[in-house]
Amino acid sequence: MPLTLTINTDAWRSHQRSLLADVPGLVPVLKGNGYGFGLDLLAREATALGVGSISVGIAQEVAAVRAGGWTGDVVVLNPWRPFDDAATALLDDPGVIATISRADDLRAVAAEHPTARVIVEIETAMHRHGLDPRNLTAEDFGELTFEGWAVHLPSSGLLVEARRLAATGVSVRPAPVWVSHLSVADYAQFAREFDARMRVGTRLWLGDKAAYHTTATVLDVHPVKRGQELGYHSVKAPKEGHLVIVSGGTAHGVAMAAPTPQRSLRQRGVTAAQGVLDALGRSLSPFTIGGRKRAFAEPPHMHSSMVFVPGATPPAQVGDVVPVTTRMTTVTPDEVRFS
Structure with missing residues (x-):
């Protein structure tokens, strides 16, 4: 996993x-x-x-x-x-x-x-x-x-x-x-x-960024109702959806980022928008599920992360492999494979 x-x-x-x-x-x-x-x-x-x-x-x-x-x-x-x-x-x-x-x-x-x-x-x-x-x-x-x-x-x-x-x-x-x-x-x-x-x-x-990519494994998928408490911190689900538990957490360097210069209005806008999401407890994760990056349900755990995906239909199956955007100078993958 x-x-x-x-x-x-x-x-x-x-x-x-x-x-x-x-x-x-x-x-x-x-x-x-x-x-x-x-x-x-x-x-x-x-x-x-x-x-x-x-x-x-x-x-x-x-x-x-x-x-x-x-x-x-x-x-x-x-x-x-x-x-x-x-x-x-x-x-x-x-x-x-x-x-x-x-x-x-x-x-x-x-x-x-x-x-x-x-x-x-x-x-x-x-x-x-x-x-x-x-x-x-x-x-x-x-x-x-x-x-x-x-x-x-x-x-x-x-x-x-x-x-x-x-x-x-x-x-x-x-x-x-x-x-x-x-x-x-x-x-x-x-x-x-x-x-x-x-x-x-x-x-x-x-x-050559096209020469390598990082993926995570779906470990569990759980349906949740709006307002249902979840995670270590008992946060409430913002709406009906699913919790997707994926491999990759703080031990791997997932979601770690370094400060970057805010040289343009667009960069400042992205930073401000992320700050609003963080304040609402909806930090965007690096995991792509169903074609979109999804929000963390709560801060990443040591070896896995809980990601919230809205909707009544399960967005993934246990064992699925999903893309994850990683900062290569901080990530420590479990496995390195040559293809």
């Missing part, structure tokens, strides 16, 4: 290989929940792509990708901090490349772990991590193996900023530039000017 992610094998892998051909120096990103596919599965896919290095989000993910069969270099994207014991333990691992984003940290690693391999992150318009390379001296690097500069751009990567920051870095110390979020065309131009690598996660694994 699982929440299932089904992958169209040929289409999914064809997209990966097409992007790899368009992006020389591509570095797959494997982090978090493995973009919904799992880190072990993506480690096997990265191995099949034949790339020389991958990136993970945090030090604790290195073991997970290696358990999945990855034997090449691993770049840890989260910058090293002196209080991160897991990251510190990997500084002497010859297959791991640490990211450094502060001058004090660079000097500390050079002094205490002189054999470490490091990438130094340059501060971009994101202002999340990074430093100004012009504030570094040759002595700051010590005997470290310097693998290059990292330029982590906003999601709408700007070629002009990437070029400016990369030029600043290589003027201080020549090395490869590891960049993110450039378009294929912009990266091609960037790579003509610099020894370039491009980290790619979302576009690589989730770029």
Whole structure:
């Protein structure tokens, strides 16, 4: 009775290989929940792509990708901090490349772990991590193996900023530039000017949305009358209809969402409308039953959800499979199937 992610094998892998051909120096990103596919599965896919290095989000993910069969270099994207014991333990691992984003940290690693391999992150318009390379001296690097500069751009990567920051870095110390979020065309131009690598996660694994889909299984169907109490919280049914119990709940990341910028009137209107539904206890679920997304009867449970469908006719049968819209960076399916 699982929440299932089904992958169209040929289409999914064809997209990966097409992007790899368009992006020389591509570095797959494997982090978090493995973009919904799992880190072990993506480690096997990265191995099949034949790339020389991958990136993970945090030090604790290195073991997970290696358990999945990855034997090449691993770049840890989260910058090293002196209080991160897991990251510190990997500084002497010859297959791991640490990211450094502060001058004090660079000097500390050079002094205490002189054999470490490091990438130094340059501060971009994101202002999340990074430093100004012009504030570094040759002595700051010590005997470290310097693998290059990292330029982590906003999601709408700007070629002009990437070029400016990369030029600043290589003027201080020549090395490869590891960049993110450039378009294929912009990266091609960037790579003509610099020894370039491009980290790619979302576009690589989730770029062909038609190549994968998530489904839930109908576990139970119960008729209810208007005003009838239901669920853990004894909410009242708004009208006659059916409760459809489907696989997929909070343990799977179902219905989880991150805040998004409200850049247009339409987006603001959708948010306002959802707020009204939430206030009425009728939050829209990600489950499609009878051709429409239906409202939650109450908040999702750990491994299942209760969905309300109005009408006297049963909308589904136990064992039916129904589509479910999932946020791939938060979902953890019970099963991943290749078709």
